[in-house]
Each structure stands twice: as structure tokens, then as C-alpha cells.
Amino acid sequence: MSRTVTLALALAVASPASGAAASEVHALLEKADAYRLDPGAARVSVRVEVHKDGELDKERQYLVYWKPGRRSLVLSRSPVERGQKVLMLGDDFWIVLPSSQRPIRITPAQKLLGDASTGDIATMTWAEDYDGAISGEAEVEGVACVRLDLAAQHRGVTYKRIELYLARADARPVQADLYVASEKLAKRATFEMGEIDGRRRVTAMRIADRIQRGRETLIRYLARSPRSLPDEYYNPMFLTRHEPD
Numbered sequence: 001m002s003r004t005v006t007l008a009l010a011l012a013v014a015s016p017a018s019g020a021a022a023s024e025v026h027a028l029l030e031k032a033d034a035y036r037l038d039p040g041a042a043r044v045s046v047r048v049e050v051h052k053d054g055e056l057d058k059e060r061q062y063l064v065y066w067k068p069g070r071r072s073l074v075l076s077r078s079p080v081e082r083g084q085k086v087l088m089l090g091d092d093f094w095i096v097l098p099s100s101q102r103p104i105r106i107t108p109a110q111k112l113l114g115d116a117s118t119g120d121i122a123t124m125t126w127a128e129d130y131d132g133a134i135s136g137e138a139e140v141e142g143v144a145c146v147r148l149d150l151a152a153q154h155r156g157v158t159y160k161r162i163e164l165y166l167a168r169a170d171a172r173p174v175q176a177d178l179y180v181a182s183e184k185l186a187k188r189a190t191f192e193m194g195e196i197d198g199r200r201r202v203t204a205m206r207i208a209d210r211i212q213r214g215r216e217t218l219i220r221y222l223a224r225s226p227r228s229l230p231d232e233y234y235n236p237m238f239l240t241r242h243e244p245d
Contacts, residue, residue: 025134025148029127031171032164035193036202037125041067041228048116049218060112062121065229065244070128070154073233074112074121075243085239086112086121091156094236103236108158109180116207116217119158126150126164129157137168140175141190144168159186173202185210196224 044064050057061077070091076084083098086106093110094103108119132150139145145165152160163177178187187207194203202221209215232238 022131025132026127028134028146028148028166028171029125029130029150032166032173033125033127035172035191035200037066038224038226039068040226041065042224043227044224045222046121047220047222048112048121049220051216051218053214062112064121065227065233067228067234070124071234073229073239073244083243085243087234087236087239088119088124088156089234089236091154093156094239096236096239101240103240108156116219117158120205120207120219124157126162129154130162132162132164138165140165143174145174146171172200 042065044066046062046064047059048062049059059078060081063075063077065073065075070088072088074086074088076082085096087094087096087103088108093106093108095106096103108124109117111117112121129152130150131153132148134146135149136147137145138147144167146168148162148164148166150162150164159178160181161179161183163179164173165175166172167174172193173191175191176189177185178189180186186209188210190206190208191202192204192206193200195201196203201224204221205219207217207219209217229244233242233244
């Protein structure tokens with residue numbers, strides 16, 4: 001673990017009420033993001049499963065192209081949605097339907113499937129999209145955690161506030177309570193870890209609906225590989241006529 005991250009965690013343990021410097025909080029968020037995202041451009045294969053009362057209700061496959069600078073392209077790969085594309089470009093989102101010649105603006109909170117919103121699938125980053133403070137400690141699922149209270153820094157985010165719990169030992173994400181603009185707790189996300197290419201990474205994110213009980217959405221990250229799309233693919237009009245290979 002880097003010296004900056006170690007210092008931030010040490011400060012949180014020693015005096016959580018005083019909070020840590022903004023640079024130390026940012027370093028923690030970057031460390032947590034590294035468990036979910038590659039440092040450079042990447043292609044991620046994702047499966048989304050919707051469960052109701054413990055039973056699988058439906059599932060979909062997506063291919064996500066992610067690029068630093070808050071740029072993501074989500075391609076639907078399931079037969080029922082094949083040809084659909086969702087583009088995230090900073091605070092702006094569009095969906096491109098195979099039957100339409102024009103992209104349609106959407107919000108990051110609009111659902112793709114179950115409780116998985118566009119923003120969830122488009123792999124927004126905590127370090128780029130949120131700012132906040134270390135507010136204390138807690139034990140979550142038997143893991144000693146540091147709690148961070150995060151506030152959105154951009155309008156184009158799904159959740160206006162997040163209570164994020166990172167493992168005190170290594171800053172890996174353990175749990176995130178996700179709040180919408182009304183300050184209502186909308187979802188609780190937990191993170192499953194595994195080995196990918198010799199590194200410990202997040203292999204799944206489980207999202208529990210805190211409003212409609214009994215609903216749960218599981219986002220599984222099936223494969224990751226370095227891949228950078230040409231910049232023209234991050235133009236919504238270009239996507240109406242082209243699709244990555």
C-alpha cells in the first residue's frame with residue numbers, strides 16, 4: 001500500500017472525528033477505484049442478474065469500454081437488447097437504439113436492468129466524481145472499515161451522496177450506501193473480491209434495493225482487458241452508424 005494511503009488510514013484510526021486532508025481522502029478513493037477499474041482504457045465484459053425474493057428473474061450481458069476522463073460506452077450483448085448502446089461523456093448520457101437514427105438523452109439514474117442504473121454499469125469512479133471526508137470506523141461483515149462520507153461533485157452522477165466503507169487493512173471497497181437527491185437511502189452495494197490476472201480485484205457488485213425489499217441486482221465482471229477505442233466512438237451521432245468490432 002502506498003505511503004499516502006497508509007497515512008490516510010492511520011489518521012482515520014487515530015482521530016476520525018477530525019477528518020483527513022482532502023489529498024489523503026482522494027488517495028483512498030483512488031486506491032478503492034483501482035480494485036474496480038484499470039488505470040488506463042479498458043474493455044470489461046459484464047453480466048447483470050436480477051433476483052426477486054432469492055430467485056433469478058432475468059439476466060443480461062453488456063460490454064463496457066471505459067476511458068479515463070469520465071468516458072464510457074456500454075454495448076448490449078443479449079439478444080433481446082442487441083444493438084443498443086449507451087454513451088457516457090462527462091455529465092451527459094445518451095442511448096442509441098437500433099431502430100433510431102438519433103441518439104436519445106437519458107439520465108445516469110435510468111435503469112438498464114433491475115436496480116443497475118446506467119451509471120452503475122458505466123463504471124463511474126469515486127475519485128473523479130466525489131469528494132468528502134473520513135467520518136469514523138465501523139465493522140462491516142466482520143471487516144474493520146474506515147467510513148467516508150462522499151458528496152457528488154458533478155451533476156451527471158447517479159447518487160448525490162455515498163457512505164463508503166473501505167477495509168482498514170488495504171482500502172478495498174466493502175460496502176456503499178447510496179443516497180438519491182431526496183436524501184433517501186435507495187440502495188446498498190456490497191463488493192465481492194477475487195483474483196484476476198494475479199491481482200485482487202472486485203469480481204462482483206451486489207446491489208440491494210432498500211425501498212422495494214426482496215429485490216437484488218448482481219453485477220458480475222467476467223473479463224477485463226486493455227483496450228482503447230478511437231475518440232470518434234465517444235460521439236453520439238457517430239454511434240448511430242458505427243459499432244466497435
